[in-house]
Amino acid sequence: MTLNKNFSSDGKLFTIQIKGKFDFNLVQDFRSAYSEIGDKTPKVIIDLRETDYMDSSALGMLLNMKKSLGDSVSSIQIANCRPQIKKILQISRFDKKFDID
Amino acid sequence: MRILVVDDQAVNCTLLKYMLEQESHIVFCVSNGKEAVEQFTGINPDIVLLDVMMPIMGGFEAAPLIKKQANDVYLPIIFITALDDQKSLTRCLEVGGDDFISKPFDKIILSAKIKAHTRTRELSLKSFQQKKLLEFHQNEVQREHEIVEHIFKNALIEHLNVPDIFDYHLSPASMFNGDLFLASPSPIGGLYIMLGDFTGHGLSAAIGALPTSKTFYSMAHKGLSVGEIASELNNMLSDLLPSHMFCAASILEINKTGRSVNAWLGGLPDGYILDEIGQVKRVLASQHMALGILESYEFEDSIVHFEVDNTDRILVLTDGIIETSDKHNEFFGEDRVLDIMSYSKQAKISDVVDAVKEFHGDIEQQDDLSLALIYCKATPLPDDEPRSFSKIPMTFNVKLEHEQLKLSDPVVQFVDLICSIEGASEHRSNIFLLLAEAYNNALDHGILGLDSQGKDTEEGFYQYYEQRAEALLQLNSGTLNFTALYQPDTQTVLFTIEDSGDGFCTTHCHHADNKSHTHGRGLGLMEEIANNISYNDVGNKIHINYCLNERATNT
Numbered sequence: 001m002t003l004n005k006n007f008s009s010d011g012k013l014f015t016i017q018i019k020g021k022f023d024f025n026l027v028q029d030f031r032s033a034y035s036e037i038g039d040k041t042p043k044v045i046i047d048l049r050e051t052d053y054m055d056s057s058a059l060g061m062l063l064n065m066k067k068s069l070g071d072s073v074s075s076i077q078i079a080n081c082r083p084q085i086k087k088i089l090q091i092s093r094f095d096k097k098f099d100i101d
Numbered sequence: 102m103r104i105l106v107v108d109d110q111a112v113n114c115t116l117l118k119y120m121l122e123q124e125s126h127i128v129f130c131v132s133n134g135k136e137a138v139e140q141f142t143g144i145n146p147d148i149v150l151l152d153v154m155m156p157i158m159g160g161f162e163a164a165p166l167i168k169k170q171a172n173d174v175y176l177p178i179i180f181i182t183a184l185d186d187q188k189s190l191t192r193c194l195e196v197g198g199d200d201f202i203s204k205p206f207d208k209i210i211l212s213a214k215i216k217a218h219t220r221t222r223e224l225s226l227k228s229f230q231q232k233k234l235l236e237f238h239q240n241e242v243q244r245e246h247e248i249v250e251h252i253f254k255n256a257l258i259e260h261l262n263v264p265d266i267f268d269y270h271l272s273p274a275s276m277f278n279g280d281l282f283l284a285s286p287s288p289i290g291g292l293y294i295m296l297g298d299f300t301g302h303g304l305s306a307a308i309g310a311l312p313t314s315k316t317f318y319s320m321a322h323k324g325l326s327v328g329e330i331a332s333e334l335n336n337m338l339s340d341l342l343p344s345h346m347f348c349a350a351s352i353l354e355i356n357k358t359g360r361s362v363n364a365w366l367g368g369l370p371d372g373y374i375l376d377e378i379g380q381v382k383r384v385l386a387s388q389h390m391a392l393g394i395l396e397s398y399e400f401e402d403s404i405v406h407f408e409v410d411n412t413d414r415i416l417v418l419t420d421g422i423i424e425t426s427d428k429h430n431e432f433f434g435e436d437r438v439l440d441i442m443s444y445s446k447q448a449k450i451s452d453v454v455d456a457v458k459e460f461h462g463d464i465e466q467q468d469d470l471s472l473a474l475i476y477c478k479a480t481p482l483p484d485d486e487p488r489s490f491s492k493i494p495m496t497f498n499v500k501l502e503h504e505q506l507k508l509s510d511p512v513v514q515f516v517d518l519i520c521s522i523e524g525a526s527e528h529r530s531n532i533f534l535l536l537a538e539a540y541n542n543a544l545d546h547g548i549l550g551l552d553s554q555g556k557d558t559e560e561g562f563y564q565y566y567e568q569r570a571e572a573l574l575q576l577n578s579g580t581l582n583f584t585a586l587y588q589p590d591t592q593t594v595l596f597t598i599e600d601s602g603d604g605f606c607t608t609h610c611h612h613a614d615n616k617s618h619t620h621g622r623g624l625g626l627m628e629e630i631a632n633n634i635s636y637n638d639v640g641n642k643i644h645i646n647y648c649l650n651e652r653a654t655n656t
Binding site: 006007008009010013017021023024025027031045047049050052053054055056057059060061064067068079080081082083084085087088091092101 | 288289291323324325326328356357358361388402403404405406510513516528529530531533534537538541556559562563566569622623625626629630
């Protein structure tokens with residue numbers, strides 16, 4: 001379970017990548033990751049390609065991020081979900097609030 | 102030297118034998134051409150002294166037959182002759198003779214002639230041996246090349262499993278290719294593409310292609326990001342390659358919709374996003390140094406990200422194409438490539454390749470030529486394989502005391518336990534979610550007595566987890582029981598989680614549908630994913646029924 005973050009070369013894209021387990025153990029790490037985003041309005045991608053597990057506390061964290069960032073980012077995309085993770089997001093109607101590819 | 106004397110006159114034989122043996126040669130005598138031809142292989146002479154006039158078979162007739170048996174090594178034939186007319190001497194040379202010695206024999210002239218021909222014979226023998234050695238090595242090298250070629254073919258062949266959404270051309274300047282084009286489907290849908298160009302060409306350049314392709318495919322199968330793939334390849338190549346060798350590469354990931362692309366670009370010439378009619382929409386300029394140069398701590402894995410339309414195409418190429426020169430030393434150049442691509446909607450890679458070939462004409466190809474055109478189309482996930490399920494009933498039972506509750510986060514271990522049942526591992530994310538929700542509810546509310554109210558606000562959310570950590574630290578009693586029962590007839594797992602708390606119905610049971618309030622979003626998710634959920638009367642024990650024989654992702 002780890003969290004990686006980085007800006008793209010042009011600084012317009014901020015990616016948070018979560019490996020393994022996305023649950024309450026990441027509460028602090030996740031919050032401090034998105035607090036780095038300034039007002040340069042980058043696009044944010046939450047890359048879940050290596051996320052095997054996710055529970056409702058992860059959903060809570062994503063919602064908090066959205067509330068906290070508000071209009072300071074142009075869009076938040078949840079990308080590269082594995083099918084079961086995508087299903088969890090769909091059941092929770094996250095597709096209405098986030099851009100899920 | 103072994104010398105064969107062919108003469109029907111015994112006196113000549115004896116004389117020659119005597120003279121030559123004094124010079125430490127080994128001498129054999131036969132009395133006519135036929136005997137010489139028949140005994141040639143057995144005697145295996147280095148020099149032949151051949152009389153012209155003999156019964157049965159004369160020297161003119163025997164000479165070509167003897168020469169024939171000498172194969173590839175020079176065998177001097179010296180005619181013994183009393184004739185001195187020009188016609189006879191010419192005839193001697195025509196039938197394969199190399200020299201003459203006239204009767205009566207002069208010892209000094211004979212000795213000098215034998216010495217001269219010995220030198221030539223020795224030289225010829227040496228060069229024959231070298232030729233044989235060379236042939237042996239050539240065969241050896243060819244055999245090795247065939248083996249290597251076979252391995253290369255197998256190592257690079259995986260792209261055949263990939264949907265047909267790209268068009269590419271690779272033409273090596275020699276037998277082996279220092280350029281490589283790899284493609285692999287991603288486990289989350291979508292496609293990885295890599296075009297690489299190793300320094301130089303030929304076998305030394307191609308050798309890096311093997312570990313590169315293996316690494317690329319194994320990372321692609323794990324569904325890693327292009328930055329991670331680039332970083333791993335860089336580490337592997339910088340360990341492996343000598344310092345003057347590296348691999349310029351573009352690594353792309355096109356997601357399953359075909360509309361979003363991530364790219365790590367290191368050292369190749371500009372790539373292009375072309376629209377439907379072949380106009381350049383975006384230039385993909387290299388961002389980084391080639392793979393295999395930088396140490397891992399210096400390496401940059403940052404990527405470019407861009408959106409494309411499903412009618413767009415991505416063109417990537419190696420410098421072999423643009424640096425192909427014509428007889429005036431002019432480069433083919435990027436502009437010619439782009440012009441060809443914009444001639445018509447149907448412009449293909451082969452059109453560029455044909456133009457490059459025509460351009461360089463009969464000048465030898467200097468470098469490996471590679472280019473690829475990738476169509477930005479959707480690539481849905483491949484079909485699932487048929488599944489099978491364990492036929493053995495199983496029960497797992499874990500009891501955790503408060504010391505273990507304090508120190509461990511056992512849900513993933515529970516999941517691993519359940520996924521050891523054949524047919525369950527496909528469901529690991531769902532099983533995790535069910536168990537994580539049930540476990541955390543039992544621990545947070547049943548044992549730690551936390552209240553979820555206030556969790557709706559951002560601050561409340563973080564405070565809740567701080568309180569939880571604090572309460573866990575103080576915990577000095579409580580137990581939690583986890584049971585899983587697998588029933589093979591229904592392919593169902595029944596999970597039970599029971600805590601030592603009072604149950605939510607006794608602590609917070611204000612009204613009937615309190616559950617949704619207490620457990621919030623988690624319970625809704627569990628109800629959607631499980632087949633059935635029930636509680637005991639007091640609410641400290643939850644039963645979850647989950648069937649494995651349904652697609653984990655059916656909604």
